[in-house]
Amino acid sequence: MTSSRWSRSLAVAVAMAACGATVTMTTAQAAPKDGPEAAHYWTAERMAAAKPVEAKGARGGAGAGAAASKAVAAPKGTPKGTFGDGISMVGTFFSHSKVAGNTSCTGSVIHSAGHDLVLTAAHCARGMQQATDRIFVPQYRKGLDAAKQKFGAFPVQSVFIDKRWLKAADNKFGPESSLDFAFIRVGVNDRKAKIEDRTGSLRLTATPGPVNTVRVLGYPVGSSNPGQQAISCTVPTAQYKGWKQLQMLCGGYYGGVSGGPWIANWDAKRNTGDVIGIVGGYNGGGDRADDDWISYSPVFDGEIQNLYQAAVAGQDPADGLNTTPNPRPVLRESSGVWRHAKQLAAGDFGGQGRDDLLVAFDDGQVSLYPNDGNGGLGKDSTLKEENNPYWKGDKVRAIAGGPIGGGRAKLAVLWAGGKLSLFGDVGPSGLRKETMIGSYGEWKNARKIAITASGDLIVLWKDGELSLYSGVTATGKGKEKQLRPKNSEFAGADALAAGGFSGGSGTDLLVRLADGQLKAYPGTGRGGLGPARVVQGANASYTGTAMVLGGFTPGGGPDDLIVRWSDGETSRYDRPALSGLGDWSPLVS
Incomplete structure (x- = not known):
């Protein structure tokens, strides 16, 4: 060595x-x-x-x-x-x-x-x-x-x-x-x-x-x-x-x-x-x-x-796939800062036809990183200042971005107290037009959330039950469909991500289990939970990380996966597949 x-x-x-x-x-x-x-x-x-x-x-x-x-x-x-x-x-x-x-x-x-x-x-x-x-x-x-x-x-x-x-x-x-x-x-x-x-x-x-x-x-x-x-x-x-x-x-x-x-x-x-x-x-x-x-x-x-x-x-290899074997990190902050990035969300918040990255830090700061259209993320805008008492620490249980109610992407926030909020105007000027979905306290047993491309809300409950709500609006949770009854496997899951990367129709749901295993459920939607596929075997390094699916690379096509590791290093997997996560490049070194 x-x-x-x-x-x-x-x-x-x-x-x-x-x-x-x-x-x-x-x-x-x-x-x-x-x-x-x-x-x-x-x-x-x-x-x-x-x-x-x-x-x-x-x-x-x-x-x-x-x-x-x-x-x-x-x-x-x-x-x-x-x-x-x-x-x-x-x-x-x-x-x-x-x-x-x-x-x-x-x-x-x-x-x-x-x-x-x-x-x-x-x-x-x-x-x-x-x-x-x-x-x-x-x-x-x-x-x-x-x-x-x-x-x-x-x-x-x-x-x-x-x-x-x-x-x-x-x-x-x-x-x-x-x-x-x-x-x-x-x-x-x-x-x-x-x-x-x-x-x-x-x-x-x-x-x-x-x-x-x-x-x-x-x-x-x-x-x-x-x-x-x-x-x-x-x-x-x-x-x-x-x-x-x-x-x-x-x-x-x-x-x-x-x-x-x-x-x-x-x-x-x-x-x-x-x-x-x-x-x-x-x-x-x-x-x-x-x-x-x-x-x-x-x-x-x-x-x-x-x-x-x-x-x-037994053939001569081609000249290679990429011309730059060492892509440089694209985000300016250090891993010491990103260690505090507690929640990640993706969505077309800017209305540019491509996904931006929204980050909620554990000190209460919320930042929006715009997609520059060339596979990078631009300088962030601060949507909420640090030490904000409502967003600080464990006050925020989960966030998700997506077109709930149609139109531009909105931000759903699951609060530790059992409230589910929807911010209908997300941009460099801040988070505005907050409304509450359902009554206060009814979401107290919800653990993680995700939003499909069609604007449906997926909710993971503490006992492992998985639900999908269709027809969600700024003031109502729509119609509930149980995707999976309570179970011990999902009860230990600690992350959800929804997007499209398998090449099929519908939403691909990515679930991270307690042992770090990543399971995909392609074609999940109003018809039910898709068939399980193991994308990544049990891996202790995946536990305690934050992850999100979104269209971050240019050219359209399958979504990319961003993972923030426990030490703050943050990586992007370009167009993962059901067979494995594939190529990755550093966002934060």
Whole structure:
């Protein structure tokens, strides 16, 4: 993981390759051994002596010289990784070249139709393009020849790297560092077995957002790990500020861990998990000070899916989906401010044909962020000043925007005292024309609200019952229809969002359950609750967040999802789908 993922000797080899590098495997000075015979070179002694691709300074282990002297102590409370046997689908790449010698890197087996793909970092994979005797050893054990390893050794056949990363003048510190991932196709071992059939596999999964809980594995080399065991650490992630990358803090991640998977939803009994990142990215996955306790990862989105599909098909990847792998945050406030953003609402409050974002902060301030029409949000207008006694703290239970009663979007506010208000005039000048829907107190057991595109009101009650009110006006709640009777699952739900993102007719209702799981109910409306679809599995990082669906990106089409995380970082998922939330970009870093 660290700043020095690269050795100076390997950099020379990389420079030689850069002139004519292709996305798939290039020809080395001597023809690589791609069959099972590639394992013959790798005796136990040669594997034990292999240097990490990024070997330099502190990444090499204790007492590493100048770079180590620049390293600083980890923040108090930073965990340290533990050494052990690792897991079957994570192991070590070994390769040999005349320039770099014998080198190693970490990789993980990813599920694919061919049962033959391994994920690693691009800066690991590029070295293999110019190497010979290239193998992958799952769950590597020191002291055994390659042929005698538990699962055997699998020869490298093809290398798939994003072209933009290969062509970038600065793919260590520039925006293309966010493309530091690669897929390696491996052949059968000497027992004629495909790798996934022997080891099992992990699921390649889009990074859900900046805040996750992951298990990070790798094989560090050096005096810090004389037994050359796998290091493991289960830690939370955060956004690497200013970059479309993640970071995690855990000590012991020295040279050799590059390409190691960041696994969410790890199930030890079933031996399954979701890979949402790898050790790589900025400076090869670590800071410039060469600290062993901080690691980075590229975000997994449409970019890596494009590369994955090319690897599955055995084709040259396209030039890429986006030209800016690191979009900058679009809102000026810090995460420290947005930590207090208690409620979010979306609606065409300005009458411009696009959704604006309205935010109620816990200090009583209410702000409106206008949609600039180009995928951004403009400077906010203060609708209610801070320390407003009516909007402060827990006085507001929920808010929702939508065309209740027709026309421009209005703001519905569910107050803790049991009142439901409708503000019919929302704009830079404030919140005006407040009326009360129903009698005071009758909404005291309501917990969350949402408004459909047709102006119907959806209400989640404390006992889990879900209701829809059609024909709502500024002074009346209309006709009630029960969408779901009381139940324990919805009783623990803590967020609702209504919009359209599945591509079908009607409203898509997104419900966040107590364990952070996101369930979608496409086609919800006056006909009833749509069929349940799991968009995001249980994820503790989603609990306690605020979320809203709205049309924030230009061009029309499906709604986008904005999520404010518990630490204040705020992200936008552009056009999520029932199959997953998809690409995300930072609004607040």
